[in-house]
Amino acid sequence: MEGGRRITVSPRPCCGRRIVAAKKRPRANDGFVNSVKKLQRREISSKRDRAFTMSDAQERFRNIRLQEEYDTHDPKGPSSMVLQFLRKRSKIIEIVAARDIVFALAQSENNQRICFLNVSADEVIRSLFYNKNNDSLITVSVYASDSYSSLKCRSTRIEYIRRGTPDAGFALFESESLKWPGFVEFDDVNGKVLTYSAQDSIYKVFDLKNYTMLYSISDKNVQEIKISPGIMLLIYAKASSHVPLKILSIEDGTVLKSFSHLLYRNKKVDFIEQFNEKLLVKQENENLQILDVRTFEHTEVCRSEFMTPSAFIFLYENQLFLTFRNRTVAVWNFRGELVTSFEDHLLWHPDCNTNNIYITSDQDLIISYCKADSDDSLSEGNAGSINVSNILTGKCLAKIRASNSFPVDNNCSCSDKPSRSYCCNSKKRKHGSKMRSTVAEALEDITALFYDEERNEIYTGNRLGLVHVWSN
Template sequence: MEKATVQTSPRPQGSKRVVAGKRSLPDGGRNSVRKLQKREISSSGNWAISRTNSTEKFRNFCLLEEFDTHDPKSHEFLRLPFLKKRSRIVEIVAARDIVFALAHSGVCAAFSRDTNKRICCLNVSPDEVIRSLFFNKNNDSLITVSVYAGDNFSSLKCRTTPIEYIRRGLPESGFPLFESESLRWPGFVEFDDVNGKVLTYSAIDRIYKVFDLKNYTMLYKVSDKNVQEIKISPGIMLLIYNRKEGYVPLKILSIDTGEVLKGFNHPLHRNKKVDFIEQFNEKLLVKQENENLQILDVRNQQLIEVNRTEFMTPSAFIFLYENQLFLTFRNRTVAVWNFRGELVTTFEDHQLWYPDCNTNNIYITSEQDLIISYCKVKEDPTDLDDHGVGSINISNILTGKCLSKIQATDKDDPQRWRCAGGARRVREALEDVTALFYDEERNEIYTGSRHGLVHVWSN
């Protein structure tokens, strides 16, 4: 059921899971962050007005600034050789006026958008390899999830640091979280901003625990050793048990109290593997290999099936809560479905750059009306080489229309790139974009490159 998880960069109001690695790697540990993006949204009023405003908002975006995560002077105290090397950006998070950029090596740097200067390196230990970031809006702090050379990079350690301390250049002023939990592989920690909860799994005693994201107090635990997986939705948790002969046992729990709301068995084809099981409010999505997609309403057991030729197993989902829709990602394409099993939207001019659904290069706005992605250039759709110059496309989710794009072409007005130092630098900034984030408050897009650079785009 691995295909049901989304590989994505952390977002405000999002949910993400970080899994401990099996072993240490010479490059500082593979970035195997499992993240499931879930975001509450508000209904929009007039879509025509919204579409017009969105087009104007992204019109004439240009390259404003460039930050470099690689700083030999600040890296002098780092003990591990690979931490001192330049590497690609894998995550970008913006919080208040600060941009955080995490490199694949495990080095994380903070930059001020007010002064356009580097603030500090967030690695507070010489052997710390930061694996992931999460901005906790409940207490205005940044949570870093790290592994350390001291235990062969095998156990996750969490740390929270107030944004104000980072702004002052004092990342060491944070404090550790979940010290009582043994987060060795296959242990994990999952931050769920929608419900304001943290889910941990200790592989040693095989216990799941739920904490309050506001004050990190433990609320309850699930110690059933037959639980194979847990999926989180607004207000509920889905417990998926070890598969039985011909069915899989499932339970739905209240995310706030852990109370069992419903327990039932879902029938399965005996000799076929499960591609995914996903819970979306009252809807259960089940897909087995070479079988139809099943959409079950757990309230009344009403079942809808979608032919396997129409719905093929995607590599990732993103659920759109109030709109009762979900996005699927497969073979560089994005599609929008409803829970009647109907295809709602396909996107024009929106061929994703990465074939493996690297959703580090995808951002969904908090209104869930726009998708911002790093895409292939339409003029050369047959170019499937993952090294080259792409474009940043902004598209409407409900209509599939491309509203605007940031690209480097000879037809661009040179005045547009005046602040960027010319079209050449723009082209370089759009080459091999490895991470993308949109700051909705500042109306700025941040992109990361394979050289460890962060570029700021705005109008």
């Protein structure tokens, strides 16, 4: 998990997803707040004093509270019998905020696959990507008409969605055959899109601003491509004792360096990752190797100190990287030294999912859905907490937990309450003006999380299809 976001076609596609767009509530003096933030950014660099960063973050999140609730579920359901499953509640699997609109992607719980944002009836939206380069939302979908076997991308300007005409968008990469194991990867750091057509073994790089194709890579021996700022690492088929590698310029595909890295024979490669000039290689039951590809300086980290993580996130601003393993997060530098172990930051979900964590643009804070307390069990029904931690120190700066009280509105006439936490027929609650969930209930079974840095608001979605807004 580097700067890019890769979406692949699964041979067994996931359950159907649908997307609901909700307009953010207006904020008083929004223009003034944004002007102040712009002045702060201009006067205070991203490398600002650590003490100031921590106190600023604590102040930002000190009084954050549950403010609004939105319901993506339509209790009446569509009239078509084909869409009967949409009457059931579906968990939120992804949240994306784009200026004054929040998009929540919901996943159905049965085998029928369909979703809609004024789209065709057999479309399943697999993922969302907000392209800040041209202020548009990219949807990545599969279709029943080809047995959900190919990815299709579409770009829709946010202004079209705001006007209520989302069908005014246009298709992307129509010339590409993105059947499994093909993929599309959106790289926000470099402003590029990487596609892979497995049918003809061709990788193509597009400009994220205008979707112009820049160049292609046609080589059947390429097994994987890793993207980092300014460059791409091409990993070739492994030989008996080494793996051939190439480093290319991300801008024009020029080969900057070709070399091979020695491997232990008959040992599985756990991962090969590239970050700028640093190459990270780990084989099964072996030490982590960190190689500087410019000087070929070599560093090893004992396998007992660095165990293979389930995922990485590279922190470009700080020249560090995060590892995720067994619900824990750690920060390392490229000398192989452990920089940070987080206090009170045990992730709720066992698998690292970027939809459940958020790292700020300055890469100084991580916001995650965590266990509420080290003594709590992980049994279903317990409320977790939203933790805000400093990446460089590991210190927990703020926590949204169930002990924060919020009144329950029991004045509900709904005769079909699925649980005491919400009313399925409340129009007021559906439009965000009335809440049925307590803080504890809103913190149960969170399946997606997003932080809007401009508005200082956290959005969470849960398994019931409810989206909650947390702000000051």
